[in-house]
Amino acid sequence: MNVPLFPLNSIVLPRGRIPLQLFEPRYIDMLTRCLKEDRGFVVVLLRDGNETASTAAFYDIGTYVRITDFQQLENGLLGITVEGVAKVSVVRSWQQEDGLNIGDVEVLLDEADSKVPGRFSELPSVLRALSQHPVIRDLEMEVDYEDARHVGWRLTELLPLDKQEKQRLVELQDPLERLSRLQELLEALEEG
Known part of the structure; x- marks a missing residue:
């Protein structure tokens, strides 16, 4: 599958949602094409650099x-909300003349369906508390607090972790791990 790549300093996982503001011509064009062709794009975490740089390592x-x-947002920018569909691996990537990154991607296998074991009973409670934040509530995500995948994905997105740690969590294929x-x-x- 050949798709546009959108390098960010944030992550989104399957069934998660993230609001984005678009202002660069390359991303406005990408959005137009995605809507016209009824297709999506891939959000990848920046390895270093910033979101508006002409080149990015991700x-x-x-x-x-x-x-x-x-x-259209009050600040004049275009606001979109995207929802994660599936984790993918970027097999090959390149940059178009307009600066948009494109990649050949392969969809990764679905993670195993698993209930949250009792030893992790604190995690759904933490997620419930985080989900009460108005910004998170406004995203209207459906969360299954008993599903280990959902709880792990949402906590990975929402907890204040450094981006290398977030990426390690994204790359795990075992929800219990x-x-x-x-x-x-x-x-x-908690220990500080």
């Missing part, structure tokens, strides 16, 4: 997203 595991909403790592990280955050 990780090769990201998430294919679809546009769920768009509107992700929950275990998130529990360790939460304990470290």
Whole structure:
């Protein structure tokens, strides 16, 4: 699958949502094409550099997203909301003349369906608390607090972790391994 790549300093995972503001011509053109062709693009985490740089180094595991909403914002920029569909691996990437990154991607296997084990019972509670923030509530995400994948994906998106740690969590394919790592990280955050 050949798709546009959108390098960000944020992540989104399957069934997660993230609001974006578009102002660069390359991304406005990308949005127009995606809407016209009824297709999405891939959000990848920046390895280094910033989101508006003409060239970007990014990780090769990201998430294919679809546009769920768009509107003109009060600041004059175009606002969109995207929802994660599937994790993908960028096999090859290149940059078009307009600066838009394009990649050949392969969809990764779905993670195993698993309930949140009792030893991780604190994690859904933390997620429930984070989900009460008005910005998160406005995204209207449906979260299954008993599904280990959902809980791990949303906590990976929402917790204040450094981006290398977030990327390690994104790359895990075992939801229970992700929950275990998130529990360790939460304990470290609590200890200060």
